[in-house]
Amino acid sequence: MRIAVDLLGGDDAPAVVVDGALRAVRADPDLNLLLVGPSEAADAVIAALDPVDRARITVRPVRDAVRMSDHPSAAREASTVRDAVAAVRDGTADAMVSAGSTGATVTAAALGLGRWPTIRNPALVATLPAVGGPVVLLDVGGSLEPRAGILARHAVLGAAYAAVAHAIDAPRVGLLSVGTEAGKGDRARRTADPVLAAEPLPCNARYVGLVEGYDVSSGARADVVVTDGFTGNVLLKAVEGAYAMAGGPPAGGGVPRAAALLGVSGTVVVCHGAAVAADVASGIALAAHLWRHRATDQMAALLAGHAWKGHDHIIDTEVTTP
Amino acid sequence: MRIAVDLLGGDDAPAVVVDGALRAVRADPDLNLLLVGPSEAADAVIAALDPVDRARITVRPVRDAVRMSDHPSAAREASTVRDAVAAVRDGTADAMVSAGSTGATVTAAALGLGRWPTIRNPALVATLPAVGGPVVLLDVGGSLEPRAGILARHAVLGAAYAAVAHAIDAPRVGLLSVGTEAGKGDRARRTADPVLAAEPLPCNARYVGLVEGYDVSSGARADVVVTDGFTGNVLLKAVEGAYAMAGGPPAGGGVPRAAALLGVSGTVVVCHGAAVAADVASGIALAAHLWRHRATDQMAALLAGHAWKGHDHIIDTEVTTP
Incomplete structure (x- = not known):
């Protein structure tokens, strides 16, 4: 290697x-x-x-x-x-x-x-330590615009990554918003919620609906937290800043400063x-x-066999870089 | 009282x-x-x-x-x-x-x-303890869409609130984004950055440009962090979750669970x-x-005398509720 x-x-x-x-x-x-x-x-x-x-x-x-x-x-x-x-x-x-x-x-x-x-815009995925086990957060800076099709793609990528890279069985996938009740959130989230609910997910993953900022550190509601790259990047750095303010990262490890490009x-x-x-x-x-687990090859195979529902949205996205 | x-x-x-x-x-x-x-x-x-x-x-x-x-x-x-x-x-x-x-x-x-x-959509403002003193964060859930005019309004409201409610002299106002260099961020932030730079600010406040998630807990770069209500709400809860993960809030106090409506x-x-x-x-x-400091009356007076530059944007916003 x-x-x-x-x-x-x-x-x-x-x-x-x-x-x-x-x-x-x-x-x-x-x-x-x-x-x-x-x-x-x-x-x-x-x-x-x-x-x-x-x-x-x-x-x-x-x-x-x-x-x-x-x-x-x-x-x-x-x-x-x-x-x-x-x-x-x-x-x-x-x-x-x-x-x-x-x-x-x-x-x-x-x-x-x-x-x-x-995949037009690759996604950056970070894994955070949480009370209930690792939480996969994406995107953290690849695609900054929160279009529904991009968020649906993140859900699929995140589910595959959680299973392949972290051996999480049947990962729970949530969409980050300002509340957990259906209908909570900005226009982008309200549009994306039913799109994610309709998207088939690999690795026996299931969509659990809207989750909140807490869930990234608790892991109680979801193993995979889906958001746009702007929100994910800001959130990741906010959690890192909070650990510094609290006197250091928790025993389980701090915020990763490395992310995989999917x-x-x-x-x-x-x-x-x-x-x-x-x-x-x-x-x-x-x-x-990731190399030892052949994560990239396994994910590519999962994605190649994926029957996209949100595909129409996905090919309609623009290339942005953070 | x-x-x-x-x-x-x-x-x-x-x-x-x-x-x-x-x-x-x-x-x-x-x-x-x-x-x-x-x-x-x-x-x-x-x-x-x-x-x-x-x-x-x-x-x-x-x-x-x-x-x-x-x-x-x-x-x-x-x-x-x-x-x-x-x-x-x-x-x-x-x-x-x-x-x-x-x-x-x-x-x-x-x-x-x-x-x-x-003011079409009132803003929710929260004050977080930070290493360098209190940091005023807004919006945390009032206006979920990140339009430039709304962000410029938050900058004015936040500057006034920092001065009136927290006696912060000449507050530094930053726009939350994914990096500090000009041009970093999604379309909304790239549009808003020059609008905020052009907006006159009350109370000798000055716009310091883009800040990052860390700055909400450090206070090193800004006393007022401006963002849309979606990002602010998610960030606030993520910081709260991080404190819980780190074993409790820092000695200076945790994330407030009360916000003022401006x-x-x-x-x-x-x-x-x-x-x-x-x-x-x-x-x-x-x-x-806030009542003891007559904060609402003082802010209303400051706003009444404010020569808006971003006013065209502001009256064009829609009413949204979180």
Whole structure:
């Protein structure tokens, strides 16, 4: 197993990525890394490892990077993120991780790996620790507009991800709104609720209707919480801020700073731009976990066999990047 | 000072409202209450008080209530919430508190007290404890659609509320989005950002641009966080859920379960439908605080003198209730 790592992605790259890569390699003896970036940064990782572990690192030297302030289309040009994606496409790596601009990673992955049929905008999915077990939240930044068809697609993707990546049996899927009674919410949610109720869900998942902000941390009502990428991103950061305010994350773990990109033909993990070394390491560990479970292939197979009801809506969406 | 309390508002009314009223009266010796609801519930409050305090309670017997499942327009009919509003209008009470259906309270208040000029949809504002001092968040459920003109109005209302209700000098006002760089966010936020930048703000407030979910709990970037009622409501509940997950609210206090209704000609506080006695008591205390500071009158005066830039947008909005 080899994970490609974008050495120049993130606010504090390459330093935190170097540290994160070291942590990941030391934590998982079966992990090999392909470091994509400047040779001197890659050399820092290799030099810090025990000689016996150095063979686990390979390097693809790339000097250019997409900066956080660049437009996502900059990922079309030669860059660490584009080359990390290329390594997944050509089979040199099994998965990739970047803490760079999310929009650039989504663009590079969609162009380089291709999108699943019926998926125009890949979704970002994050798993939060909750009282009742893990809660899968999506989207957290891929598609910012809350169209009904997109939300129905998130429901299908989230159900498959919960089953495949987290072994949640018959996941309960809820639509995030301002109350649990039918009819609660803005126009987008009121439109989406019956669309989700009519959408067949894979993996014996069932739609449980509207859920609220609490449910993301409690897990009492749903295993999968569906929302648009704007709301999901704001919520994820609000929960992270609340943990900081409360004196630190709960014992079960804090808010993940790594999210899986669903809808492209390859395993891609996006870390937060402000990721620290531990976040990068957890992103690499997530990519390794998804690869070990063949999560991307399993999900693609589930989606390929899915009889979309909301398909009319889905092909009508626009490409947006956060 | 006399606060009208809707005895039949809330999931666990009248029991929790009776308990909350008792707590509020005992905590504040200058507080008088007008209890609006069944005589037997009001009698339970009176009987539990020391004889010397019983004169602080008056009663308006009303048997009908708007239930949580009723349409908000039910507040047009005879009901505890309508009569509590009427008490504010006729001067029998200085402010009112209800833990009933938010939509019903907004409807009753808008009809019974009238709206400020240029305010079609009253806004719900909540104040959260944050590392850097209180953070004013609005809307948390009044207007669910994120139109630019509504967000600009929230910025003006929030700035005035921060200054008047919390004595925050020259409040910093931010627009909640998925990143802080200009251009981050969904279409609504990208449209609203320049509108907010162009809107003059009262009380020496200044617009600081886009802020993120973290900022609601940190207070580092803004004293006032502006968003639509859908996002605000979801975020507030997510933070509350996170505190529960983290083992309890921080020492500085948890998420408020009472919000002030801004934009109607009277002081109205809405408590969460699942309010417990302590929440009802804090809602009554908030109403008393706002009345003592003449917050509603001061804000109405500030708004009356406000030279709206976003006014064209504002009068074009629709009435929605959460």
